[in-house]
Amino acid sequence: MSERDAERSVSQTVRAQLALRDMILSGRLRPGERISELQAVDITGVSRTPVRLALVRLEDEGLLQAIPSGGFMVKAFTERDILDSIELRGTLEGLAARFAAERGVSARSLEPLKECLADLDQLVRQDPISVEAFSAYVTMNARFHALLNELSASAPLIREIDRVSALPFASPSAFVMAQSALPEAHQILLIGQDHHRVVVDAIENREGARAEAVMREHSRLAARNLRLAIRNRTHLELMPALALLKSSAE
Structure with missing residues (x-):
């Protein structure tokens, strides 16, 4: 991957991360709701690889939880x-x-x-x-x-x-x-x-x-x-x- 392609991928990852985080924190994605990679691609307009990285980052932030069968679920908090x-x-x-x-x-x-x-x-x-x-x-x-x-x-x-x-x-x-x-x-x-x-x-x-x-x-x-x-x-x-x-x- 060229340096320019790497920068574009990072930019798309951040864009997808921010868009999905906003949907979670605004209540448009509800606790317990499942989010697949394909669904996140449709929501953000970003390709699958950056979306996958964005979903993992949101899991690290504690907003999402990985599901064993695939995809992620919006977490609820006490x-x-x-x-x-x-x-x-x-x-x-x-x-x-x-x-x-x-x-x-x-x-x-x-x-x-x-x-x-x-x-x-x-x-x-x-x-x-x-x-x-x-x-x-x-x-x-x-x-x-x-x-x-x-x-x-x-x-x-x-x-x-x-x-x-x-x-x-x-x-x-x-x-x-x-x-x-x-x-x-x-x-x-x-x-x-x-x-x-x-x-x-x-x-x-x-x-x-x-x-x-x-x-x-x-x-x-x-x-x-x-x-x-x-x-x-x-x-x-x-x-x-x-x-x-x-x-x-x-």
Whole structure:
């Protein structure tokens, strides 16, 4: 295979992966539904080899489960599965913050994180916060976490954080949009932003244990948002992916 053909194959694999992931997380592919390679080819318009790789990647992410007779099935998740994924992300991000603090970060390297913190401050000061502002917060929050993780200067750790963040509902902003319609929305954002502020201060002052503890506590806000989203079933249209969640009765 030529280099150009290899690049095209990777591009098609990513395209198929993103298209199928979107269908799963939007609820268009339901838990327990079977997906064959041929069906995925029809859905994505991508040839069989890249589709096969995309399906395997989605299995690695935990969204699909291989069926012994062939093909894959959309997985469902318990609340405990999701809480464990959130806790795992918090543990890894806590380690990233500790590495950044203990290894030392220059003022210049810390500046993009501080700028992102200031942008988030402007958003969370709004009261009430519009759905559009929540949407902007999702993007800025993802950037804040990415910048913080980069300050760890640990490629293996960043790779593992990326892997766990790809698990269903485990990313830092997984429940932000579902949270936006809740009465507690502004209070939770203020708490989260205070965590952001404290971890930046801890890194700047080289307080590793403090930085780690704050980021682990910060991840637990996502667990709180999960419980609120489940309790307030009237706002599920903001997070169709909750269709993947098994009820406690199952």
